[in-house]
């Protein structure tokens with residue numbers, strides 16, 4: 001029995017067993033025929049070969065061999081063709097014969113199929129011993145690579161069952177869409193787990209490679225929870241997890257910039273939410289501080305710097321640009337106005353996140369209000385003027401109110417709406433003005449209704465205001481698109497504003513004077529303060545360096561506002 005004698009080492013046991021079996025069984029077998037049958041069977045070469053193959057395979061399984069290539073069939077074919085063209089020695093002939101054998105061809109084909117992993121995991125046959133109350137059992141087969149499954153399990157304290165406790169967003173289990181929180185785990189790879197400790201099951205899972213079969217009883221799912229939450233937030237602050245000492249795991253954090261739109265996929269944890277950048281194809285979510293947590297820590301950080309509102313420096317009283325634009329009387333200029341509200345800053349608000357939803361202006365819907373914000377002299381008026389000239393049918397500006405008496409060349413509702421002082425005061429009291437001021441005993445102001453009347457003409461209303469009024473204008477009715485016009489560097493200001501004139505705030509005559517060095521510095525400082533304090537409310541920032549370029553950028557942005565989808569506060573989309 002040559003096959004029996006070849007076994008060495010730990011594998012020899014099976015051969016020995018085969019060789020001794022016939023003699024051992026002899027005592028129990030009476031008929032000579034049966035004895036000879038046993039002898040022949042256990043001495044059969046093919047049986048020994050099978051055992052040998054089995055043992056070899058077992059050995060290979062332990063060493064986890066990896067295929068060198070996955071196209072052995074094609075290689076053999078190529079080799080045969082090449083060899084046939086050469087002088088045929090005895091060895092070459094033998095090799096050609098071997099390679100042409102259907103068995104060898106099939107073997108190589110199977111090898112390639114396995115190497116390419118081009119097989120679908122087969123679903124196991126449905127167990128036929130399912131209890132009546134087990135009719136909702138699910139058999140799930142996942143193919144696991146080196147990546148963890150991304151699920152945790154626990155023992156349900158009430159029922160004692162092993163249940164799925166958590167599915168990590170974007171992990172393998174989550175992506176499969178087959179396993180859900182609350183599902184009861186019955187078996188893993190055919191092994192019942194009901195009596196096992198969660199740690200033992202985790203060990204089984206960790207050791208498993210390739211296809212893993214789960215038998216689960218689906219949990220009762222809350223429809224709302226089952227779907228991926230669609231909460232979109234606009235970040236109102238910059239966040240870098242690398243600099244966050246509080247985050248439980250920095251690598252798991254999601255960095256973002258103020259203005260980014262984030263899709264929050266899990267808010268289960270009160271302190272750390274899971275989110276991803278809107279539109280990001282990478283399914284894996286990262287941790288971001290929750291709104292409540294961020295508000296709390298920002299509020300704790302801020303009192304030292306913010307109990308005193310930061311005052312945005314500007315000319316003695318220069319700010320009422322909207323008034324000036326609609327005015328034909330060049331003697332009166334913005335320096336005349338005092339804004340009563342200008343000192344009110346929003347110290348109570350801690351900007352963290354704002355829930356947003358996609359919005360696109362529908363056909364026939366009113367235009368969004370376009371608000372321009374920027375420091376004195378930066379060019380807001382110039383931008384508005386250019387827009388009005390470019391398309392007077394499309395763009396419009398508000399007509400201010402005043403309590404001063406109408407002059408002979410003026411008409412009511414053209415330069416101003418002329419109203420009595422008493423009515424003006426009543427309107428102030430009734431919050432009818434976005435901004436108002438007083439000069440030489442007369443009131444001037446822009447009313448909310450004046451914005452409405454421009455919008456009612458189906459025009460885009462261009463308004464420039466002090467940034468502190470933005471909060472009151474951010475309503476579903478106006479859906480304002482806020483553009484911050486920012487000055488370029490001081491060097492570029494010196495270059496571009498060589499021939500420009502700024503309306504003097506030092507007198508009341510509306511006289512203009514060339515820009516001074518201090519005007520540039522003041523403009524840059526004021527812009528910086530505005531951005532720090534109100535930057536989270538700006539939807540678009542345009543640097544007014546080259547006027548033509550800045551204007552084109554503005555025009556393009558405004559066209560997009562009308563034609564494309566933008567993210568707006570969710571409350572604006574409910575009306």
Ligand SMILES: Nc1ncnc2c1ncn2[C@@H]1O[C@H](COP(=O)(O)OP(=O)(O)OP(=O)(O)O)[C@@H](O)[C@H]1O
Pocket residue numbers: 318319321334374375376377378379380381382383496497500501502503544545546547548550
């Ligand atoms: N990019 C630019 N390059 C050169 N000159 C410019 C540019 N932008 C604006 N100007 C000029 O700067 C001056 C001030 O501009 P404008 O009056 O539009 O500023 P404003 O922001 O409305 O200021 P104010 O708050 O004083 O009303 C104007 O003479 C204008 O033509």
